[in-house]
Amino acid sequence: MQEMTLETMIAVLEEIFGTGLFWSMVAAAALVTAAYLYVLVRDRAMSMRKFLFAQLSMPFGAVAAVLFVLQVTHSSLADIGGPVDAALLLGVAVAGAIGTAILVYTAQSLVRRP
């Protein structure tokens, strides 16, 4: 890699997912984040009950994210060859877990007001 500018990164991500899918995913992520912030501001408090459900969903999100990534890259857990691989896999799991938690919390809040 010669120069890693933001523009190159975006070009790379567009090529991986296709321009349409990449920007839809960005839009979806932005939308969920905005909805999450909206319910937080609206309710003026975190609901611990909803947060509990969100937390319970996290392991499923983590596993699903890892399985998805392994599936689309023709890989298996046996291919983890070094610390950087473990860190990357962990990163995928954490991203999946947090994404799922936010999604589940937001969905509950939108469906049922406190």
Add this chain to the structure above:
Amino acid sequence: MKTIQDFAVSRRGFFALTASGIGAAALSSRASAAGTVETSARIVVIGAGAAGTALSNRLAQRLSGATITVVDPRREHLYQPGLSLVAAGLRPADYVVSRTADWLDRNVALVEEAAAAIDPVAKVVTTAGGKTLPYDFLVLAPGLVLDYGAIEGFSPEMVGRDGIGALYGGPDHAARTWQAASKFAGEGGVGLFTRPATEMKCAGAPLKHTFLIEDIASRGIGRGKFEMHYVAPQPVLFSVPIVSEKVRMLFSERGIATHHGMTLAAIDAGRKIATFTKAEKGGTSRVEMPYDYLHVIPPQRAPEVIRQSGLSWTDKWTDQGWAAVDQKTLRHVAYPEIFALGDVAGVPKGKTAASVKWQVPMVEDHLVASIQGREGSLVYDGYTSCPLITRVGRAMLVEFDYHNNLVPSFPGLIAPLEELWISWLMKEVVLKATYNAMLRGKA
């Protein structure tokens, strides 16, 4: 390659990015251009592969008023780094195919004909259809040709039948190679994996194919049911000694036998016998080896048009005809207005798309500097990268230069000589994206 100017260019790019707003900059390919240079120069680029396309697009973004003409008869653009994946059944053939015309900037003219002659004195290129294209600057990026005829009893139609594979010939050949290789991986037998005596594009590809088929056969029919032999004329497995040693250890671990000093000379497809010439003290002998699967990589040479125009080296690679260029600037040694990029360049390393990614900005720098009447400052030091796949799911991200030094992009993070999943992801997911961005002149 990191020079003051390099930094200045990327800093300008960064300022342009900030100034024009991140969203707008991402959508506009011109936002980070180093600045528009006014010129009426006529630039002819022979070849619309990775190098020709990337350079033409960068010049179109950089120059205003220039006539940029790309000469290439092939309508399909091939993503050649993907051929190894197609030949191992990991991607369909169309994964590597796109349309040449779709990649080129609208200010680049495409002549869909082969270049038939180059007159470097009169500065004119003549096409197969009789068009004459006078130039002020000429870029040679025609790739190379596969010399199938050099192997007795072999022709391209044989690929995919009778246990013969040859993945270099394009998507169709790579897919047919997988037909033959998957039969071997399912039924077992003796597999021979060869390499030619000439320079070749992506010297890691013969190794990747060997590793991948061994891995797939081990998971398929299972160890003990097949034999693997790597047969090559070179005394080492890879030109960079430290990488060669690593591959030697991996081959030994995986039970892949190695035969050095052996060049594939003939194939008897009916009897499934490959004949090699073996270099010995005081001469050569012929050695026959039976096979159930044979992977052939024919000798590789510069296209005829380069060799006949007097642009090749006369004192080295005389049987191959690579263009005589300075290895740091890729500028022709006799004709300063001519550059050679990619496969055709007569330099010790660099016949890969990753090399092209580093060569293109350097040639752009020198060409634009010549237009402006000054000297370019960037230097190409032989950077070549090879995500050397060792299994489905693992690779080594090997990067090196002319001096056989390892030059890792991510030192301390991605170890070059370790088989890693992240390096596999580089090859399988990130590489094509980076390649496409490079074609558009963005990376």
